[in-house]
Amino acid sequence: MSPEEKLDPIPDSFILQPPVFHPVLPYVTTIFGGLHAGKMVMLQGVVPLKAHSPHVICNTLHAGCWQAEVRWPHLALRRGASFLILFLFENEEVKVSVNGKHFLHYHYRLPLSRVDTLGIFGDVLVKAVGFLNINPFVEGSKEYPVGHPFLLTSRRLELPCSRGLPRGLWPGQVIIVRGLVLQEPRDFTLSLRDEAARTHVTLRASFADRSLAWISPWGRKTLIAAPFLFYPQRFFEVLLLCQDGGLKLALNGQGLGATSLGQQNLEQLRELRISGSVQLYCVHC
Known part of the structure; x- marks a missing residue:
């Protein structure tokens, strides 16, 4: 093949x-x-x-x-x-x-x-x-979508990029990350951390083996069974929805399942950190 x-x-x-x-x-x-x-x-x-x-x-x-x-x-x-x-x-x-x-x-x-x-x-x-x-x-609700503008040449979008979460995460909160994959990418990660900078969960895209996975604090990898949609010079949109003690994931508008964290852990999260082989255009949380 x-x-x-x-x-x-x-x-x-x-x-x-x-x-x-x-x-x-x-x-x-x-x-x-x-x-x-x-x-x-x-x-x-x-x-x-x-x-x-x-x-x-x-x-x-x-x-x-x-x-x-x-x-x-x-x-x-x-x-x-x-x-x-x-x-x-x-x-x-x-x-x-x-x-x-x-x-x-x-x-x-x-x-x-x-x-x-x-x-x-x-x-x-x-x-x-x-x-x-x-x-x-x-989809199907009465909520009208909000447009989050692209930020051009913003120093706040330089990698590694960090966003504070003063109130932690709560049900219904949405995190949106939009950007472009670089020409020769290696990986791309979104991590959620608490006040002590401990990482509670990481979403990682690996270009070496073309996999998308959740990474636990102990390094356990849970693969996400979906087509690998990160390609060089391609635009992407990652959406995380906080709901029922966990995070639902959508990539390019397609739901790809969820990971469980527990409501108490969600409330303790204070930082979103983004790194990898991408150029960011929008980070909303």
Whole structure:
């Protein structure tokens, strides 16, 4: 069997394309795998000081003709101000939030599966375009997703990267780590520590044997049975959900099981530490 045949299969729904930083407008790109329910597109940017008054028009081009447009006035964007726009694609409609607040929803007039291209035009400065998946552990709930912006050239994201957890972990808390795997990676680890810097649990991706595992404080390895989704020059999103005395894991929007720690241990954790062969774009906890 050749090395290529030994590689894990990569379902389309697992693939997240790398973000785009400071694109030159007009900008057009293919959306890897197309759009599907649960996918999100995030835009970060700045409104130029000389921009025209903002308003929003939604419409659909079908058979070469534009259909009846829908307008939304009073877009809460100011000249010279930063913005974060999040598009959440659901089964029947797309929801759009602006700076963390719901702004509109627009029902599809064509099958979502036919959409595979993103175009950005006009008088705006775009800093980042991200292609993400919704938190799989809240699917079907009324919770509206929050966009956590990419931090560019931030010293707080240099590795090893540490984030304090002043209150420990509690049920419902979500940790999100997004980044890009380097060209010649060796490993990638997320560790949770207490006040005495004792590590209670580690999530480790090993590129040598292409394994993903939980590592206990005593070095015991529990392999996670899932396709290995960390690849050189590929974007990744790790999500940890604290629930019922343990941690649920999702990678690129796909739930991959959980590990048990006990509620008391979760409350004692005070630090998230990240290291390895990656470049970080976002750490939220």
